[in-house]
Each structure stands twice: as structure tokens, then as C-alpha cells.
Amino acid sequence: MATQASASTSDFIKNLGRMYGTYTGGFIGFILLLAVLEQVGVPNKILGYLFVFFTLAVYAIIGVMTRTAEVSEYYVAGRRVPAFYNGMATGADWMSAASFVGMAGTLFLLGYDGLAWVLGWTGGFVLVSILIGPYLRKFGAYTVPDFLSFRYGGNFARFLGVIVLVACSFTYVTAQIYGTGIIASRFLGMQFELAVFAGLVGILLCAMLGGMRAVTWTQIAQYIVLIIAYLTPIVILSTMKYGLPVPQLTYGQAIADITAREQQMLANGLSTAAALKPHIQPFINYSPLNFFAIIMCMMVGTASLPHILMRYFTTPSVREARQSVAWSLLFIFLLYFSAPAYAAFSKLEVYTNIIGRNLSAIRPWLFSWGELGLIKICGKDASSIDAVIAACKAIADHPGVVRLQDFVINTDVIVLSTPEIAGLPYVISGLVAAGGLAAALSTADGLLLAIANALSHDIYYKMIDPNAPTIRRLTVARALLVGVAVVAAATAATKPADILAMVGWAFSLAMAGNFPALVMGVWWKRTTATGAICGIIAGFGLCLFYLVTTRYFPGAGVKYFGMTSLLNPLTGAPVVDIAKAMALPNAMESFPTLAHPLANKVGWFDLNNIACGLLGAPLGFAVIYIVSKLGREPSAQMQAYVDEIRKPRGRTVLEEKTT
Amino acid sequence: MPDSTSIKQKEDAHWRKTSRLMFTHLAIWFFFGFVIHMFVKPLNNIVIPIVGFPLGFYMAAQGSLIAFVVMLFVFAKQQDKIDREFGFAEED
Numbered sequence: 203m204a205t206q207a208s209a210s211t212s213d214f215i216k217n218l219g220r221m222y223g224t225y226t227g228g229f230i231g232f233i234l235l236l237a238v239l240e241q242v243g244v245p246n247k248i249l250g251y252l253f254v255f256f257t258l259a260v261y262a263i264i265g266v267m268t269r270t271a272e273v274s275e276y277y278v279a280g281r282r283v284p285a286f287y288n289g290m291a292t293g294a295d296w297m298s299a300a301s302f303v304g305m306a307g308t309l310f311l312l313g314y315d316g317l318a319w320v321l322g323w324t325g326g327f328v329l330v331s332i333l334i335g336p337y338l339r340k341f342g343a344y345t346v347p348d349f350l351s352f353r354y355g356g357n358f359a360r361f362l363g364v365i366v367l368v369a370c371s372f373t374y375v376t377a378q379i380y381g382t383g384i385i386a387s388r389f390l391g392m393q394f395e396l397a398v399f400a401g402l403v404g405i406l407l408c409a410m411l412g413g414m415r416a417v418t419w420t421q422i423a424q425y426i427v428l429i430i431a432y433l434t435p436i437v438i439l440s441t442m443k444y445g446l447p448v449p450q451l452t453y454g455q456a457i458a459d460i461t462a463r464e465q466q467m468l469a470n471g472l473s474t475a476a477a478l479k480p481h482i483q484p485f486i487n488y489s490p491l492n493f494f495a496i497i498m499c500m501m502v503g504t505a506s507l508p509h510i511l512m513r514y515f516t517t518p519s520v521r522e523a524r525q526s527v528a529w530s531l532l533f534i535f536l537l538y539f540s541a542p543a544y545a546a547f548s549k550l551e552v553y554t555n556i557i558g559r560n561l562s563a564i565r566p567w568l569f570s571w572g573e574l575g576l577i578k579i580c581g582k583d584a585s586s587i588d589a590v591i592a593a594c595k596a597i598a599d600h601p602g603v604v605r606l607q608d609f610v611i612n613t614d615v616i617v618l619s620t621p622e623i624a625g626l627p628y629v630i631s632g633l634v635a636a637g638g639l640a641a642a643l644s645t646a647d648g649l650l651l652a653i654a655n656a657l658s659h660d661i662y663y664k665m666i667d668p669n670a671p672t673i674r675r676l677t678v679a680r681a682l683l684v685g686v687a688v689v690a691a692a693t694a695a696t697k698p699a700d701i702l703a704m705v706g707w708a709f710s711l712a713m714a715g716n717f718p719a720l721v722m723g724v725w726w727k728r729t730t731a732t733g734a735i736c737g738i739i740a741g742f743g744l745c746l747f748y749l750v751t752t753r754y755f756p757g758a759g760v761k762y763f764g765m766t767s768l769l770n771p772l773t774g775a776p777v778v779d780i781a782k783a784m785a786l787p788n789a790m791e792s793f794p795t796l797a798h799p800l801a802n803k804v805g806w807f808d809l810n811n812i813a814c815g816l817l818g819a820p821l822g823f824a825v826i827y828i829v830s831k832l833g834r835e836p837s838a839q840m841q842a843y844v845d846e847i848r849k850p851r852g853r854t855v856l857e858e859k860t861t
Numbered sequence: 862m863p864d865s866t867s868i869k870q871k872e873d874a875h876w877r878k879t880s881r882l883m884f885t886h887l888a889i890w891f892f893f894g895f896v897i898h899m900f901v902k903p904l905n906n907i908v909i910p911i912v913g914f915p916l917g918f919y920m921a922a923q924g925s926l927i928a929f930v931v932m933l934f935v936f937a938k939q940q941d942k943i944d945r946e947f948g949f950a951e952e953d
Contacts, residue, residue: 314901317921321894324926328890331933332883336940450923454913482918484901494895501894519951521941528933535930542922725880845872848879849949 262407269411276413289529294425294644299381302641307613309545326504342854355731366715373704378646389635431637473606495813503709506716520850654683714745714818733830741822756800757790
């Protein structure tokens with residue numbers, strides 16, 4: 203029986219290349235088929251639906267086919283996902299709706315300063331590989347709190363680990379479901395709430411029956427869709443404009459053109475010096491401190507996020523875990539080093555074909571986005587030429603051509619509109635929508651699984667009922683998965699205002715809560731349970747305090763905690779006059795809207811609250827070190843376990859009951 | 862069966878080498894993640910021939926990313942070599 207199972211497994215692994223090769227070919231064939239359908243006159247709306255439902259159906263079929271009733275399959279995919287494929291799955295796990303849709307837009311708006319996110323969301327994998335991931339794989343955990351509990355004396359440390367995990371994963375998963383709603387509603391004209399619900403069903407079909415095993419094999423399929431969708435439009439655009447299908451090289455020319463055009467716009471009075479933010483000039487949106495703080499927090503946060511770390515629990519060996527991190531970053535790199543090309547091409551288009559144009563000669567691609575309120579010219583939605591002309595006439599002394607300060611674009615539009623800018627057929631737009639959905643769904647799957655596994659494995663099985671039989675454990679795991687998903691979807695449907703900022707917060711919270719305890723647990727044998735527990739509480743607590751105070755109780759932060767205004771990175775002047783704001787009647791208001799003069803605009807040392815991990819993590823390290831030094835050194839047995847974790851050879855330290 | 866002191870010695874030597882490798886890569890990571898971008902303004906005065914990128918911008922948009930990817934593949938090889946040297950690697 204056992205040999206039969208392992209024989210069929212190795213067949214399965216051997217056939218992976220052929221299976222996913224066929225799948226990729228099938229997907230490309232499907233795109234071509236839709237392209238033909240478009241030519242014979244099938245309406246765009248139908249094509250969009252076909253794209254979304256076909257891809258969702260494929261994910262669901264994979265999810266159902268890979269269902270499992272085994273605990274180790276459910277939690278760690280049986281630990282036999284080859285490095286290369288795990289790298290692809292991690293790529294999809296990692297790249298969210300924000301990476302796919304938002305990143306290029308951020309780069310468009312912020313220019314060089316936006317690259318802090320590109321750097322921060324890639325470099326962290328170096329830390330995963332050299333400091334944490336492979337050691338956790340050797341340890342043999344199912345979840346990150348598993349390790350904390352074992353290394354730091356039991357369920358209290360486990361419970362803290364679960365709190366950190368839920369704090370950083372829940373808002374993140376809500377943002378993904380929100381992202382599926384946005385994409386589906388924009389492309390298919392579905393109602394937002396309905397789109398959220400459809401996304402939820404897609405996520406559940408993938409994750410519920412097969413846990414980690416199903417999520418792994420669907421994430422690979424999703425990676426293939428998302429990378430084809432991201433690269434296709436920009437490769438075509440690059441070939442059309444520069445005759446070379448490598449946008450990552452050709453956008454150097456676009457950047458030179460942008461810089462030249464910026465000077466020209468200033469000279470022609472098409473832009474004021476205040477409205478123009480030169481694309482390659484550093485540190486005009488973030489001060490150097492905040493630029494590097496964001497890089498640090500995103501990198502260290504990467505190495506602390508449970509849904510990423512747990513992907514490396516699924517490889518067959520420690521060696522493959524390390525190789526797998528390298529593959530992951532390679533697959534992620536393919537998207538991230540293309541995002542600045544999107545930004546540059548879009549910016550060049552806007553600067554040359556919109557700014558400086560006579561109002562009546564604006565290119566028509568932007569009106570469909572204007573109708574959705576995503577592009578504004580002269581302060582009004584740019585829904586048609588007449589609307590634009592009327593809006594600009596209302597402005598005194600308007601020269602009749604679009605000036606830079608007249609033009610406002612929502613960052614999501616950059617990637618989504620590129621096919622239209624290039625004049626490509628609708629099928630490419632549909633492809634981009636399918637890619638954005640794949641990115642959002644795959645990340646949501648990984649996050650949901652991380653949360654549900656922490657609740658079912660750590661809270662239910664380890665803390666409430668350690669004798670639960672397998673069937674009940676898996677039933678509880680699935681019920682919790684559905685429960686968490688429904689709560690997240692319900693939260694997303696209310697369109698919470700802070701949702702996108704919260705994704706950034708998740709990295710800082712993970713960094714402050716997890717990183718010191720995980721690193722010290724492996725790299726310093728002398729770390730004691732008390733030290734780690736105090737360190738997690740102190741580091742996570744400080745980070746959370748800084749976030750909550752600066753965002754939700756800014757008045758109290760100024761009054762009681764000596765916070766001052768953040769500074770304008772360009773001029774060094776305070777962004778808000780604290781004395782004046784504190785004199786307002788609503789100064790001490792709690793949970794104010796973002797319109798509140800102080801919300802997100804106060805802090806210590808001019809540190810943006812998104813980088814609060816930079817306060818929490820060093821405090822965590824210091825507390826762990828000092829408290830550990832004060833206590834007795836860990837038992838010889840525990841130190842021997844740490845030695846075991848450091849050697850790839852041999853059995854895992856933690857042996858789970860699997861049946 | 863080797864005695865426990867020789868295992869201990871091997872473990873210590875293995876960990877010393879592993880730590881050294883870790884610090885080396887950490888230093889390279891810090892260089893490409895932070896140090897080089899502190900010099901973005903002077904670097905932007907250099908323009909890469911043919912493709913036309915200002916070097917400072919290029920390092921943040923692509924150069925450092927390429928360095929990270931290469932580092933990870935090299936690190937996986939190097940750490941595996943250390944593990945094999947001390948007999949702590951897994952069977953192939």
C-alpha cells in the first residue's frame with residue numbers, strides 16, 4: 203500500500219513538467235481562440251466573462267482534484283513539492299493584487315521613490331533563505347506558531363504567534379478579496395458586492411478540500427496566468443514602439459524621453475515647478491529616512507510573514523527549500539523588473555499625448571476610464587471631450603490645452619489601460635483582468651490557509667483538543683477556513699477606507715512580532731523562553747501602538763506622547779501646523795477619517811507609520827537579548843534541538859501524528 | 862560510532878562556516894539593498910550606454926534585483942557545499 207502510494211506520487215511529480223506545459227499551451231490556445239472570436243464579432247463583455255469563468259473553472263477543477271483526507275497533505279502538501287514548482291507557487295502566493303495592478307501605478311506617481319517598494323518586496327527573500335526558512339523546514343513545523351511553541355516553552359508563545367499571524371494576515375486577505383471585487387466589477391461590470399462573493403467562491407473551491415496541497419497546485423496554474431498576462435501587453439508595446447520585445451531594456455529610452463519632456467513642459471508653461479515631480483529624481487516623495495525605512499520594513503517583513511514562510515515547509519528537503527527561495531525570487535523578479543517599464547511607457551504617453559494637447563484632440567482611450575471616475579481632467583471626470591472642455595472652461599485663464607496640474611489619474615489604471623494605449627484588441631485587456639484576478643486569488647488562498655491553519659492546528663488541535671481524531675481535525679480546519687473567508691469577504695464588501703494602507707502595515711507588524719524571535723531562536727542558543735515572549739510583546743506592542751496612535755488617536759499622540767508633525771521631504775517644513783490643528787475642536791477625536799488634519803501626519807523622528815517595524819524590531823531584539831541574559835540558559839536538551847535544526851541531515855525535530 | 866566530542870566539534874566547525882557565509886551574504890544584501898542607493902544622486906550622472914538608463918535609477922529598478930536573485934542561487938550552492946563537507950547534508 204505504502205509503496206503503491208509513493209510510486210504513484212513519484213509518477214505525479216515526474217509528470218509535472220508535462221502537465222503544466224500542456225496547461226500553458228492550452229491557456230495560450232484559449233487566448234488565441236478568444237482573439238478569433240473577437241474578430242468575428244463576439245462582444246467584449248462576453249469575452250471578459252469567458253476569460254474570468256474559464257480560468258476560475260480551471261483553478262476550481264485543480265482544487266477539487268487535489269482534495270485530500272491526510273493531515274500532512276492538508277497542512278504541508280505532503281512535503282514533496284519540488285523546488286522549482288514551489289518557487290512558482292510562492293511567486294503567486296507573494297504577488298498580490300497590489301503588485302499586479304498597483305505597483306506600476308505607484309511607480310508612475312512616485313518615480314524613483316516608488317522603487318522603495320520594488321526593492322523592499324524582493325530583497326527580503328535573501329533574509330528568508332539565509333536566516334529562517336530552511337531552518338524552519340528542518341524543524342518540521344506545520345505553522346510558524348508551531349516553532350515558537352516548541353522553542354519557547356509551550357502554548358503561551360504559540361498563542362502570541364497566532365495573534366501576530368492573524369494581525370498581519372487578516373487585513374491582507376481582506377485587501378485581496380477587495381481587489382478581486384474591484385477587478386471583476388471594472389472589467390465585467392459586475393456589481394462590487396457580487397464580484398466579492400464570486401471571488402470568495404473561487405478562493406474556497408481552491409483551498410477548502412485540499413488545503414496546502416490544493417493551494418500549491420492551483421497557485422502554480424495561477425502564476426502561469428498572471429505572468430503571461432502581465433508581460434504580454436508590455437512586450438507588444440515595446441516591440442511596436444522600439445522594435446525590441448524586451449521592455450525592461452527599451453524603457454531606458456522612455457525615461458530619457460520623459461526627462462527631456464519634463465524640461466520642455468516647464469519651459470512651455472504646461473506645468474508649474476510645484477506640480478512636476480521629475481521621474482528619476484530621488485527623495486522628493488519620501489525623505490531618505492523613510493525611503494530606506496520602507497525598504498527595510500518590507501524586506502524584513504517578507505522574512506516574517508507566515509503565509510510566505512509556510513510555503514517552504516512543503517519542499518522535500520532543506521536543500522530544496524533553499525533552492526526554492528531562489529526560484530521564488532526569480533519568478534517574482536520577472537514581474538517586478540517589468541513594473542517600472544509599465545510606469546515609464548504610461549508616463550511618456552500621458553506627457554506627450556495628453557499634456558499639451560488641445561482639449562479637443564485628446565486621445566479617446568482615456569474616456570472609458572474617465573467614465574469610471576478614474577481619470578480626472580480639470581477637476582471633473584474625463585468622460586468625454588465635451589465634459590473635459592466644459593470642466594476646463596470653468597477654470598479662469600485656462601489656456602485650452604491640458605496642463606500637468608489639470609490631470610489626475612488613479613494608480614490602478616496604469617496597468618489596466620496599457621493594452622488600450624497600445625491600441626491592442628480587447629482580448630489583451632481581458633487577459634490582463636484574468637491575470638489580476640489570478641494574482642489576487644492566489645495570495646488570498648495562501649493567506650486564508652495561514653489563518654485557518656493557525657486557528658485549527660495551533661488553537662484547536664494543540665491547545666483545545668490534542669486528542670482530536672484526524673477526521674475531526676480536518677473538518678474543523680475546513681469549517682474555520684470557510685468561516686474566516688466569509689468574515690474577510692463581509693469586511694471587504696463594506697469597502698473599508700484604510701484597507702490598502704493596512705497591507706503595508708502587515709509587513710511592519712510581522713517584522714516587529716515575528717522576526718526577532720524567529721532569528722534569535724535559530725541563531726542564538728542562549729535565547730530563553732521568557733526572553734522571547736517579552737521580546738515579542740515589546741516589539742509587536744510598540745509597533746502596534748505607533749500605528750494605532752498615529753492613525754486613530756493622533757491628537758493623543760501629540761498631547762501625551764510627544765509626537766510631532768511629519769516633514770515635507772522636499773522642503774523640510776512640517777506637513778501640518780500642529781499648534782493650529784490641536785486648537786481645532788476635533789483635534790482629540792478618536793478614529794478620525796483620513797481627512798482629519800493630523801491622521802497619519804504625526805509621529806516620532808519623522809518616521810512614516812507604515813515603517814513602525816523599524817521601531818518594534820530593534821526593541822524586540824534588545825529585550826530578547828537582555829531578558830535572556832538575565833535568566834538561566836535553556837536546557838541542554840533544548841540546545842541539542844537547536845543543533846539538530848542547524849543540520850539538514852536527519853529527521854525533522856518535530857514529528858507530527860499524521861493519522 | 863564517533864564519540865560525542867568529535868560530533869560536537871564538527872557541529873561547531875559547521876556552524877562557524879555557516880555563520881560566516883550568512884554574514885557575508887548579509888553584507889552583500891545590505892550593500893545592494895541600501896548602501897548603493899545612498900549614492901543615487903552621483904550615480905544618476907552616469908548614463909548606461911546604449912540602453913540609456915541613469916545608473917542610480919537602474920540599480921534600484923533592476924541592478925539590485927538581479928544581484929538578489931544571483932545571490933540566492935549562489936547561496937544555495939555554497940551552503941549545500943558546507944553541509945556536505947561536514948557530512949550534514951541530506952541524501953540526494
